[in-house]
Amino acid sequence: MRIFLTGATGYIGSSVATYLTKQGHQVYGLVRDKSKTDEVKALGIIPVIGTLEDRELLTECAQKTDAVINTANSDHRFSVDTFISALAGTGKTFIHTSGSSVVADDVMGDTENLQVFDEETLFTPMDVRKERVSINNDIRIAGITKGIRTIVIAPSMIYGDCLGLNEESDQLPVVFRKSKEMNAGVYVGKGVNRWSNVHIEDLAHLYALALEKAPTASYFYVENGEASYKEIAVYVSKALGFDGKIISWDADEALAELGDWAKYALGSNSRVRAVHARKLLGWKPDAISIKDWITLQTK
16 A cells, blocks of 8 residues: 655654555655655655645645555644545545543642543543644544545554654653653652553554554544553663652643643643554554563663
8 A cells, every 4th residue: 555654754653654664555754854864765665855834745645645644743734634635535544643642631740530531431621632632523524524534543652662763752751851860760740640651563553453444533542551650750760770769840840841741741641541443453452561661771
């Protein structure tokens, strides 16, 4: 299958593109930075130089391939609208990457939210995530009304070495960096907030399964376990040689340094269950756990 994938130089994008290429698919990867062209080619990905703002390029690539996978920016409505317009009536596949922070709360580490969400659970997003949820909903509606097979994938906290380029995930590198600064495993507030998590290889496998057999307008959380940030801090502390010592990072200081990202990525609860992936696609994650993976790190 010929696939156009955005975000080909990113952590998720280069991993998914590499995984699909090894499965025999022909992947055209959108690359913004020309200097990374050779690296992308070395992975077997065909680079397409451009940005998410180039309507003509996105339209051309969507129409000449069999499927589009967007991993570049969950909140970029212009590119999403462009793909929906380009693919309308074709029956082709459009997979969009969102994230489980759509169900995140605003507790800044001080409370464990007892609610666990699956794909059928209704929720009210934080203001910072309302537009992302709106985009997700519009994509799914297009899968019913526009003649496109649309799929939304919402990963939880991702860990593991990138399968493609030398890129890092989102949340854990920040925890590692701040822990090294403070000579102890770091968490925000009380650190009792919990996040589901998934290994990058299990996530890439889910994209392949979704490409093959997901029904239109489908929505998938992606997880294989969960941990509190305090638990993660202990794992990181031991990996860095701090013997399990942990310390709270003041919530106001975290917000001052990282902005709202600290609120929805480090200080929130995001507890989800990948019910649809397991039942509809037969997804069976089997990669190393987040605890064991962190234990092996020496960052």
